[in-house]
Amino acid sequence: xxxxxxxxxxxxxxxxxxxxxxxxxxxxxxxxxxxxxxxxxxxxxxxxxxxxxxxxxxxxxxxxxxxxxxxxxxxxxxxxxxxxxxxxxxxxxxxxxxxxxxxxxxxxxxxxxxxxxxxxxxxxxxxxxxxxxxxxxxxxxxxxxxxxxxxxxxxxxxxxxxxxxxxxxxxxxxxxxxxxxxxxxxxxxxxxxxxxxxxxxxxxxxxxxxxxxxxxxxxxxxxxxxxxxxxxxxxxxxxxxxxxxxxxxxxxxxxxxxxxxxxxxxxxxxxxxxxxxxxxxxxxxxxxxxxxxxxxxxxxxxxxxxxxxxxxxxxxxxxxxxxxxxxxxxxxxxxxxxxxxxxxxxxxxxxxxxxxxxxxxxxxxxxxxxxxxxxxxxxxxxxxxxxxxxxxxxxxxxxxxxxxxxxxxxxxxxxxxxxxxxxxxxxxxxxxxx
Numbered sequence: 001x002x003x004x005x006x007x008x009x010x011x012x013x014x015x016x017x018x019x020x021x022x023x024x025x026x027x028x029x030x031x032x033x034x035x036x037x038x039x040x041x042x043x044x045x046x047x048x049x050x051x052x053x054x055x056x057x058x059x060x061x062x063x064x065x066x067x068x069x070x071x072x073x074x075x076x077x078x079x080x081x082x083x084x085x086x087x088x089x090x091x092x093x094x095x096x097x098x099x100x101x102x103x104x105x106x107x108x109x110x111x112x113x114x115x116x117x118x119x120x121x122x123x124x125x126x127x128x129x130x131x132x133x134x135x136x137x138x139x140x141x142x143x144x145x146x147x148x149x150x151x152x153x154x155x156x157x158x159x160x161x162x163x164x165x166x167x168x169x170x171x172x173x174x175x176x177x178x179x180x181x182x183x184x185x186x187x188x189x190x191x192x193x194x195x196x197x198x199x200x201x202x203x204x205x206x207x208x209x210x211x212x213x214x215x216x217x218x219x220x221x222x223x224x225x226x227x228x229x230x231x232x233x234x235x236x237x238x239x240x241x242x243x244x245x246x247x248x249x250x251x252x253x254x255x256x257x258x259x260x261x262x263x264x265x266x267x268x269x270x271x272x273x274x275x276x277x278x279x280x281x282x283x284x285x286x287x288x289x290x291x292x293x294x295x296x297x298x299x300x301x302x303x304x305x306x307x308x309x310x311x312x313x314x315x316x317x318x319x320x321x322x323x324x325x326x327x328x329x330x331x332x333x334x335x336x337x338x339x340x341x342x343x344x345x346x347x348x349x350x351x352x353x354x355x356x357x358x359x360x361x362x363x364x365x366x367x368x369x370x371x372x373x374x375x376x377x378x379x380x381x382x383x384x385x386x387x388x389x390x391x392x393x394x395x396x397x398x399x400x401x402x403x404x405x406x407x408x409x410x411x412x413x414x415x416x417x418x419x420x421x422x423x424x425x426x427x428x429x430x431x432x433x434x
Contacts, residue, residue: 156397156434158205159290161283165203169285170194178223180244180255183281185274190251192243192278193219195227196286197236205289207238208282209431210275212245212297212304214411215263219244224257228296228327228411229421233428241282243275245300264304266333271304272311279320294431295324298411299355302329302346306363309344310336322434325427327411328352330359338370341398345430347405347413347423350380354409364391364402371398378402385414386422401430 163169174181175194183190197206211227213219219242226232227240234240245252245262252262264271282288291314295305306329309321323343344367348360361378368375374393381387386405394400403426405413412421 156291158292159288160205161286161288161290163202163283163285164205164287167202168196168200178220180219183274183278185277186270188246188251188270188274190244190246190274190278191219192241193223194242194282195223195231195240197239199236200286202287205287205292207234207292207294207431208279208288209234209238209240210279210293210295210305210308211240211242212264212295212301213242213262214297214299214301216258216260217245217301218252218254218257218259218262220255221257228298228427229424230296230428233424237432239282239286239288241278243271243278246271263300264307264333266304266307269334271333272308275308276312276318290320292322292434293320295321296326296427296431297329298327299329299409300332302326303332305329306331307333307336309342309367310338313338313340313342316340323431325431326360326363327423328355328360328409329363330355331363338367341371341395342367343398343430343434344368344371344400345403345427346401347386347403347426349405349407349409349413351407352409357404361402364400368394368400371395371400373400378404380404381406388426397434399430 170181173179175196176198178193180191181194183192200206209227209230211222211230213222222228222242227242230238231240245259245264246267247261247263248265248267252259254260254262266272279293283290293314295308297303297305305324305326309324312321313319314322319340321342323345325345327346328348329346344364346360346364348355348357350357352360357380364378365375368391371391372393372395373391375391376389378389378391379387381404384406386403388401388403391400391402403413407413411423413423414421
């Protein structure tokens with residue numbers, strides 16, 4: 001049952017809790033919300049090939065057709081057309097990359113050519129937006145036609161994990177139902193909750209989203225809230241893992257929705273090591289796109305999201321985080337100054353009575369520097385519900401967005417209820433553009 005995040009909820013937090021741990025819990029079941037932006041990437045102009053030989057032609061979507069004698073022609077950077085195939089020849093048509101930020105549903109199609117006698121035509125699809133697909137052409141006499149589909153729209157190809165192409169190593173009865181799954185990390189007995197697309201295909205690499213709960217929260221609460229209401233936004237395109245937090249005395253064990261004192265102190269990096277091992281185990285059991293792993297969380301969970309991104313940015317040794325969404329965060333899980341870029345989204349209430357608004361601005365500034373942005377203090381809301389600022393000059397693919405809202409300490413701005421807040425509809429397109 002949805003529970004409003006009223007101001008009185010936060011007054012109950014002690015001053016010490018406010019300064020050291022970052023918030024009180026909120027729970028309730030989230031409603032379904034739709035939204036976000038949908039876009040599609042389009043291929044560039046093709047390149048011309050050579051002269052005409054014997055055999056069929058091969059055309060890549062979005063470009064012009066060129067022909068060659070018995071050889072092959074490959075266009076790069078946009079949609080290109082392959083050459084004609086002579087006897088025994090091979091033609092490759094390479095699809096273009098989608099342009100710009102792409103929302104879910106974008107489609108780029110590469111169409112393979114028609115092979116000559118004994119030839120083989122291969123169409124390689126371009127990089128598509130969420131839900132993109134690529135289709136191949138038909139083969140000539142005795143030939144075969146194949147197509148390789150593209151993946152999400154950031155220009156990065158999908159990274160396949162050990163779990164691709166095989167049955168999951170986790171029983172289906174253990175996920176999509178809130179089951180608390182035991183997990184051993186070092187000498188600690190931890191646990192997590194797992195959610196997998198209902199139409200899961202072990203040959204398709206999926207986004208992975210790590211969901212961190214707040215202080216006094218737990219994995220059960222996050223499941224009830226539909227992972228900050230991102231589950232209905234994801235439309236079966238992502239796998240969610242919800243690690244359960246810890247206390248100074250060790251792992252949290254409460255089984256209800258919320259757990260007093262449970263958070264992310266990350267003593268001796270125990271929480272970070274747990275998440276490292278959990279990500280690896282998920283990659284081994286499910287088909288994960290290693291170039292599209294994200295983290296999100298509110299308050300103490302926002303702190304842990306920041307820490308994970310700072311310590312484990314994609315492209316660094318042992319790194320895997322492509323982007324994060326931080327709600328009302330601070331540095332509570334161990335200080336860290338980022339040196340590698342990570343796509344960064346944040347929201348923070350101007351009247352936050354638990355973690356000061358300036359804390360949230362400071363975290364965004366840290367990643368703006370790492371992302372090469374021309375930092376300018378985000379606009380603070382003065383009228384209306386919220387205002388979002390996109391920092392300028394950031395590295396391609398590494399934006400920084402900060403949303404200032406007129407409210408207190410909550411992951412669900414405006415009315416404190418996950419089913420009708422604008423937050424998830426902002427966050428999902430941000431994550432899905434990569």
